[in-house]
Amino acid sequence: MPELPEVETTKRGLEPHLIDRIIRAQTIRNPNLRWPVDAECAQLTGRKIGALSRRAKYLLVETEIGSALWHLGMSGSLRIVSAAHALRTHDHIIWHLSDGAQLRFHDPRRFGCYLFQAKGTQHPLLTHLGPEPLSDDFSARWLASAAKNKRVNVKAFIMDQRVVVGVGNIYAAESLFLAGIHPAKAAGEISLPRWQKLVSAIKERLSLSINRGGTTLRDFVDPDGEPGYFAQELWVYGREGEACKRCMSVIKSLPDAARQSNYCPKCQRLRLKK
């Protein structure tokens, strides 16, 4: 599920329900996530929640002693429900809040995580992360310098969290379409003006998706249980075999890619038109 817009949507949805509440108790129904739940997370019990923040696809819930570090993996979601709300399979972690509500972490595939970051420290998972795509640090110049001599294809390149964070399979495909770049193009062979188009496309797509509440393909819901509506804006992702909405060519997928890499063969040329 979650790429940057979905995590940002989750963060915004949680803020009014979490800030200034106390975590009265925690229930760990299944600690076996991507990494086992940190034992230090127990220290969060009894603490008052301050600000929420997001770094890459990580959600940080701050308290006076440190932060809960959540990741939603492929299928995770965080929801606020009343204590009376029926528990579901795969509701792995529950925070019992001081206002009587509960925060529930639901994650069928268990690729998410719930870790602890002590105050004043940075969790190892957060080191080596690239710039935030919606910040000014993410620019065509940065991409061009990072891509120098790189033979890796541009799609894998922009999905590398050291290059830029938060761009997953959906938004990589969508941004490359809007920038007119073939996903198999070698990163090191892309011109500065073309990087500029891509940077603009990434910022625009992510921003629009946040405004639409994220992309719901199967099961993403925000903390209030609402789906996102960006799926109807998709140009190529998940549309293999269908007609390009711009030129009516048949949308294709990279033949050798491990995961679906959809693109329009006419709008996204491997070599520039002469």
Added chain:
DNA sequence: ATGCTAACCTGCGCGC
């Protein structure tokens, strides 16, 4: 250093 692959899991849709 670079760049692929396997691995972590469950659920769902499809073809037979």
Added chain:
DNA sequence: TGCGCGCAGGTTAGCA
């Protein structure tokens, strides 16, 4: 109706 297969929004470790 049921079953096996392939695939799914992420990310890291490990190997060539």
